[in-house]
Amino acid sequence: MSITNPPTRPSGLDALFAPRSVAVIGASASPEKPSHMPLRNLLRNGFAGEVFPVNPSAESVLGVPAYASITDVPAPVDLAYIVIPAEFVLDELERCAAAGIPCAVVAVSGFAETDSADGRSRQQRIAEIAASSGMRILGPNTNGLYSTPASMSLGYNSAHERTFTRGRLAIISHSGALFSAVAGQLEQREVGLDTFVSVGNEADVTMLDLVEYCVHQGESSVIAMIMESVRDGHRLRGLADDARARGKTLVALKLGRSVAGARATVAHSSRLAGSSAAYEAWLEDAGVPLLDSLESIAGLASIAEHSPAAVRRGGLGVVTYSGGGSALVVDRASELSLPVAELGAETLAALAARLTRPAPLMNPLDMGAGIPLAESYEALSAVANDPGVGAMVVFLHGMQTPAVNLMIARAIAKSQRDTGVLHVVIAPGGVSCEEHDILSDAGIEVFTNTALCLSSLKPLVQVATYEVTTERAVQAETETLPEGVLDERRSLELLARWGIPAVVPRLVRSAIDAHAVADAMGYPVVMKGLVDGVAHKAEAGLVRLGLESPSDVVTNFTSLEAVIAQLSPSGGDIIIERQATGEFEAFVGSSRQPGIGHVLVAGLGGVYTEAIAQVVLWSVPVARDRIRHKLLDSPLGRMLGRLESENPGVTEQFIDVVDRVQDMLLAHRDSVDAIDLNPILITTEGPIAVDALLVASRPGGTPP
Amino acid sequence: MSITNPPTRPSGLDALFAPRSVAVIGASASPEKPSHMPLRNLLRNGFAGEVFPVNPSAESVLGVPAYASITDVPAPVDLAYIVIPAEFVLDELERCAAAGIPCAVVAVSGFAETDSADGRSRQQRIAEIAASSGMRILGPNTNGLYSTPASMSLGYNSAHERTFTRGRLAIISHSGALFSAVAGQLEQREVGLDTFVSVGNEADVTMLDLVEYCVHQGESSVIAMIMESVRDGHRLRGLADDARARGKTLVALKLGRSVAGARATVAHSSRLAGSSAAYEAWLEDAGVPLLDSLESIAGLASIAEHSPAAVRRGGLGVVTYSGGGSALVVDRASELSLPVAELGAETLAALAARLTRPAPLMNPLDMGAGIPLAESYEALSAVANDPGVGAMVVFLHGMQTPAVNLMIARAIAKSQRDTGVLHVVIAPGGVSCEEHDILSDAGIEVFTNTALCLSSLKPLVQVATYEVTTERAVQAETETLPEGVLDERRSLELLARWGIPAVVPRLVRSAIDAHAVADAMGYPVVMKGLVDGVAHKAEAGLVRLGLESPSDVVTNFTSLEAVIAQLSPSGGDIIIERQATGEFEAFVGSSRQPGIGHVLVAGLGGVYTEAIAQVVLWSVPVARDRIRHKLLDSPLGRMLGRLESENPGVTEQFIDVVDRVQDMLLAHRDSVDAIDLNPILITTEGPIAVDALLVASRPGGTPP
Known part of the structure; x- marks a missing residue:
């Protein structure tokens, strides 16, 4: 059968996920060659469309007539799968584009991942061909894709040889090699697959393009990204919102969470893994739950596929038949920050009325071994x-x-049927076949591993309790920031305009001027020298604290002038500030992280910042409630809490500071690279920034 | 067959683990009753010794002649297993003791776990019967035990119905209910069992009695405690040493690690779970690795049983066939604090010489998908x-x-055979039967779950790298401490005798005296009022800081006298100290934890203590290297590290303080309940304690 005059030719990613015809360019006739496998797998898995091997040295491959060139193929080709050596790929792509093929997969290595000039330039050309022709290109350095709706297995991982049950799980992965590992897990849990795509080097089609397709068009209900890094945080955040709105669960397994793990990832690919803590905070804020293991992908998918019941907003209810089990579940839930619900008074009353034995009525509910049977339900x-x-x-x-x-x-x-609330079972020792049948008929998943059960369940709980941050209306600032590093005085002035409490630096031109300014301000004062390019003033001898008298001021003005002259021929400025004293020091800052955009950060300041190494991170935008929630759960939040009795409202005042920094970021979105308010003194009058640094970039210079 | 004139009658726990005859007191003839099950399980599992059902209303049970009373049994009974209602148990125990039976198991509930006066008093009587008769009693509230060497299943958990392969795993558990769960795990991993004992309420035989038997006499090689709490830390520490010396691995799964989990445990039993952090620190110092899941018991046992290779002292070597796998392994290892080895120069050279592809030569070693086969080995x-x-x-x-x-x-x-180093495999997708056979013939364990593999392996790595702390010779102090709470002056004086740097408080009797002392000391000074029973001086208005002049001293002396007079009719003391100023505050303390003995603790002081909530805990005795190792990895250690450049040696000086507190504890072992050096100022001259509190108990009053 040859397709002629198709009503509409699929375009872009439709042609990737649901092609009506596939050409395998480089399909080898030798069974032992890797390039033989994709065509074999495609035929074996019952692909319904037209298949065209392209191989100049074979009349046919696996019984299918072969063509010498893609241009010889007598029918429209939706998808070209290319398995020829890297040096021939570009010419072939040009031919495919010229033939009007909407989509191609470059399933060989030898590009940017080799970290060679040749490889990088070849990959650059792929991007250019895609851009100029409109043909979408997956890869290079991908091992292919698998789609059960299209009955299409197109790749050479051993998992491509399998026939998967059709399911509702889509996996978009930076690691194609993990496909077999996931496949085995799916088989063990008897759960189906919708799609697996190995993303490769993302010369054209990116992980998020593929995720977008699955969110908007595919039939999957769980979309799992196995990812090293994100390229466009803003877009991912939007996709997470779209997924939730469609009742789909978008989750991420981040490869390279530890420093050592990130090193392993770097060695694997040309992408940087970024700061793991920033990623995790960002993904959580963006509503993309993080999985902690490969195994939990299949665990999550099995719950989602099999269960007719839903997870509601709330914590876990835990019922066991021994205290040992309660402790095991609750200990692990606590490690995963999965909340265990407090039972309401009505529930406790219902339990007291229904249960005959004197079990402690609480959650987890330990029914004990000898419970009368009717009471279980x-x-x-x-x-x-x-x-x-x-x-x-x-x-x-x-x-x-x-x-x-x-x-x-x-x-x-x-209980699941009557309440409509999702139930899962943990049975480390397994269950009998009869029990398994009863539970499985009801769509109740049984796990033998407590940790795996809870980490598989966690994303569903997180999605059910996620609160969307509506981006607030902050008017875009029309004023352009001066490019580069703004000194303390200019940074503080700018921040003060956003309502951020800060000391007011006064520029002084002479010792006499300084004397007069300090007298008017009141002692003690601080005097600082500002020199372009010197970010760390204290280390450079440019900060004089605790000046108690006019003579202190005059002496230090003179010596600061000398230091400035030594540091810079073009001189610098000298400022005076009222010396504030605080209970302790904190900091607030922001930085632009590659791929994910602005991240707000706060923590204990001064020497404690590095020693304690527990900062709070938020992605932008973040709702005020979430600023509060995460702050309260940190050392800084606890320090502020300790001050509340003598200084009521100090925590909210601090949240104000974080929120106003966010306002400023949103208004200057593209032109702020980093902000440092460090230290912020926590005084009896509230937080006050006593030093600041703002780094601005050309508007539009660095994409967020 | 009846046994007469046995050559030697087994005594104590020999009779429990390897009885030659068992009486089941209360064995019911009705198959549906729980009290029917123990005898049925005993017979079913091929127990080779004599079996005597005791049941006044049956001629025989399960075809075995029954006796009306234990006193009617015509042959010596080694072990009496009692399943009759709690109110009849005491009389029965008396009869067993009178009959000279060396060991009994009370396998029913209704004792201290009910938290009733009746239950507690019955349990107390059990302890008294054991003490007075010498008969060892397991339970009450145990569901029994299982021993494969004795072919003895004696209990009514459904796991007692199973026939286990003989293995080398002994489990001593506070939760008998978890037996089935563990049993299923063992079956899944094809690993055998040596012994399972449900400990019950420990009226007489304790968890550690059972562990001791397994360490000294049994044939197990892995001994796993599933425990809520320890009763005698000193003894457990000795058992851990003995186990290592015999090549056995003693590990613990602690139930109730989280606050919520501990609550679940408390509800389950009459024991308190204790502070989880203290337990974990203590167990780690004592050389008892902690398991993080029930599943890892079977994982560990399977590695230990199946592998002929050993774990050496060192970190993990990780080899994978894709970067994705490397990251998954290393991320999890990092979460578990399992070190990944740095490869030495020789290894890197060997790899460079042997491998043909340009893989990054590092650990984890990613071999990539296309590696020539010979290179794997x-x-x-x-x-x-x-x-x-x-x-x-x-x-x-x-x-x-x-x-x-x-x-x-x-x-x-x-590779395992040639190097003798233990290899384990993680294959999330599973392996083929052929691969499984090859690996399993070599004794190489295959895990489908990365986390489970690493947490099962971790105890073996920890035991291989554990360094024994040899208890140092500290001469026992002959002087007896005054009982109760020692005030700051007396505490500081005592601590100064142990070389702990501290301010020297001077007692002053009058304002004139105070004036003279302060003048001699130099200003500023601190003045404090000491009143018996007032531990928190600052809150009571008894601390005056920063006194700069004689008049400050005189005024404050008078007002302190007034405060003291108000607080206590019997008055108090007033002391003066030189005011020290420090870079920051720290604290060192010790407390006696129920069950585990003295714990040393240190952390950031002042307001940061609670806010940061990251203290370091050590059990006593601890080697100086381990004090250093754990300190350096803490916020306090990092703070000290930051000071090293301007104050070289400050970290070692702080370690001195911790170590000297330990010396003092060891010398006064039984008479110190708690020490608080809080705050310790970290000054440019080193750490100096500026307040202290020592709580002493009657020597021998509270067992450690």
């Missing part, structure tokens, strides 16, 4: 119906007789 | 032979063809 459904419970975790020891175990399984199934 | 064995590598982790994607996967499996097996 009563207890489970009462906990599941608690308005603070979003999902149920039942820990089965399997210590009872088979008959009792069966009745417990039935109670769990009935 | 070369790479694996080179990394395994690195002197810094203690164990090998190989991550398999399974993305290659079956033939290639088989050759990799053979290379792994050969």
Whole structure:
């Protein structure tokens, strides 16, 4: 069958995910060659469209007529899959583009990942061909893709040889090699696949292009990114919103979370992994839950695929049949920051009325070994119906007789059916076939590993409780910032305009001027020298603290002039500030992270910053509630909390500072690279910034 | 067969672990009753000794002749297993003791765990019967035990119905209910069992009695405690040393690690879980590795049982076939604080010589997908032979063809055989049967879960790298401390005798005296009022800082006298100290934790203590190297490190303080309950304690 005059030719990524015809350029007839595998896998998995091997030295490959060149193929080709040596790829892509093929996959290595000039320039050309022709190109350095809706396996990972059940899980991965590993996990959990795409080097089609397709068009309900880094945080954040709006769960497994892991990732690819803490904070704020393991992808997908019940907004309800199980579940939930619900008064009353034995009525609810059977259902459904419970975790020891175990399984199934709240089961010792059937018929997932169960469940809880930050209306600033590093005086002046409390520096021109200014200000004062290009003033001898008298001021003015003269032939400025004294020091700052954009950061200041190494990070924009929530849970938040009794409102005042820095970032979006308010003294009158540094870039110079 | 005139009757725990005859008191003839199960399980599992059901209303149970009373049994009974209602247990125990039975198990509930006066008093009587008769009693509230060497299953958990392969894993558990859960895990990992004992309420036989038996006499090689709390830290520490000396691995799974988890544990039993951080620090110092999950018990046991290779002192060597796998392994290892080895120059040279492809030569070593096959063995064995590598982790994607996967499996097996270094495999997607056979024949364990693999392996790495702290010779102090809370002056004086740098308080009797003392000392000075029973002086208005002049001193002396008079009719003392100024504040202290004994603790002082909530804990005795090691890895250690450039040696000076507090604790072992040196100012002259509190108890009053 040859397709002629197709009604509409698919364009762009439609041609990638659902092509009606595929050409495999470089398809080898020798079974032992890797380039033989993609065509074999394509044929084996029942692809319904037209298939065209392109191979100048074979009449046919695997029984399919072959063509000497892509230009010889007598029918429209939607997707060209290219497996020829890297040095021939560019010419072939030109031919494909000329033939009007909407999409190509470059499934060989030898490009930017080799870190060679040749490789980088070849990859650059791929991007140019895509841009000029409009043909979308996946790769290079991808091992292909797999789509069950299209019955299309196109690649040479051993997983491409398998036939997957159609499921609702899409995986978009920076590591194509992990496909087999995930595939085995899916098989073990009896869960299907929608799509797996190995992203490769992203010369043209990026991870987010593929995610966007899956969010907007595909039929998947769980979209998992296995990623090294993000290229466009703003876009990912929008996709996360879209996914939630469509009832889809978008999650990320970040490769290279530790310093050592990041090193392993760097060695693997040409991308930098970025700061792991910044990524995690950013993804969490953006509403993209992080998975902690490869295994939890299949765990999450199995819950999502099999369960008819939903996770509501709320914490975990935990029911077990021994205190040992309660502790195991709750300990791990705590490590994962998964909240365990507090039961409401109505639930406690219901439990007290329904349960005959004197179990401590709390969550986790330990039913004990000797519970009358009818009470299992009563207890489970009462906990599941608690308005603070979003999902149920039942820990089965399997210590009872088979008959009792069966009745417990039935109670769990009935509780999920009646309450509509998702139930999952942890049974480290496994369950009998009969129990498994009852639970599996009800769509209840059974895990033998407590940690895996909870980390698989966590994204669903996070999505259910995520609150969208509506971007506030901050008028874009029309004034252009001077480019480069702004000194303390100019930074503080600018910040003061945004309502950020700061000392007011006074520029002084002479010792007499300084004397007069200090007298008017009141002692003690601080005097600082500002020299272009000197960011660390204290180390350069440019900061004089605790000047108590006019003579101190005059002497130090003179000696500062001398230091400035030594540091810079063009001189500098001298400023005087009232010396503030605080209970302790904090800092607030922002930095632009590659790929993800602006990140706000706050923490304890001065010498404690590095020693304690526990800062709070937020992505921009972030809601005030979330600023508060994360701040309160940090050392800085606890320090502020300790001051509240003598200084009521100091925490909210500090949140103001963070929020106003955010306002400023949003207004100057493209032109601020970094802000440092360090230190901010926490005084009895509230926080006050006593030094600042603002780094501005050309507007539009660095994309956010 | 009846046993008469046994050559020697087993005593104590021999009779529990290897009885030659067992009486089941309360064995029911009705199959549906729980009290039917122990006898059935005992018979079913092929116990070779004599079995005597005791049941006044049956002629026989399960075909075995029954006796109306234990006194009617015509042969010596080694072990009496009692399953009758709690209110009849005491009489029965008396009868057993009178009959000279060496060991009994009370396998019913209704004792201290009910938190009732009746229950507690019954349990107390059990302890008294054991003490007075010499009969050892396991329980009450235990569900029994299982011993494969004795072919003895004695209990009513459903796991007691199973027949286990004989293995080398002993589990001593505070939660009997977890037996089935563990049993399922063992089955899944095809690993055998030596012994499982449910400890119950420990009226007589304690968890450590059972651990001691397993360490000294049993044939197990892995001894896992599933525990809520320890009762005797000193003894456990000795058992950990004994276990290491015998090549056994003693590990602990602590139930109730989180606050919420501890609450779940408290509800379960009459024991308190104690501070989780103190426990973890203590166990680590004591050489008892902590497991993070139930599943890792079976994981650890499977490695220990199956592998002929050993873990050496060193970090992990990691070899993978894709960068994605490297990152997954290293990220998790980092979370678990499992070191990844740095390869030595010789190894790097060997790799460079043997590998043909330009892989980055580092650990983790990413071999890539296209590696020539012969090189797998070369790479694996080179990394395994690195002197810094203690164990090998190989991550398999399974993305290659079956033939290639088989050759990799053979290379792994050969590398373990040739190097003698333990290899484990992580294959999230599973391995083929052929690969499994090759690896399993070589005793190489395959995990599908990365986290589980690493947490199972971790105890072996920890034991291999553990350094014993030899208890130093500190002469026991002959002087007896005054009982109760010592005030600042007396505490500081005592501490100064142990070489701990501290301010020297001078007692002053009058304003004139104060004036003279302050003049001699030099200003500024601090004046404090000491009143018996007032521990928090500042809050009580008893601390006057920054007194700059004689008149300050006189005025404050008078007002302090007034405050003291108000606080206490019997008056108090007034002291003067030179006011020290420091860069920052720290604290060192000790406390006696229930069950585990003295714990040393240090951290940032003042307001930062609670806000940062990152203190360092050490158990006593601890080697100076370990004090240093843990201190350096803490916020306080980093703060001290920042001062080193201007104040060289300040870190070692601080370690001195901790070490001298330890000396003092060791000398006064039984009579110090708590020490608080808070704050310790870190000054340019080194650390100096400016306040102290010592709480002494009657010698021998509270066991350590």
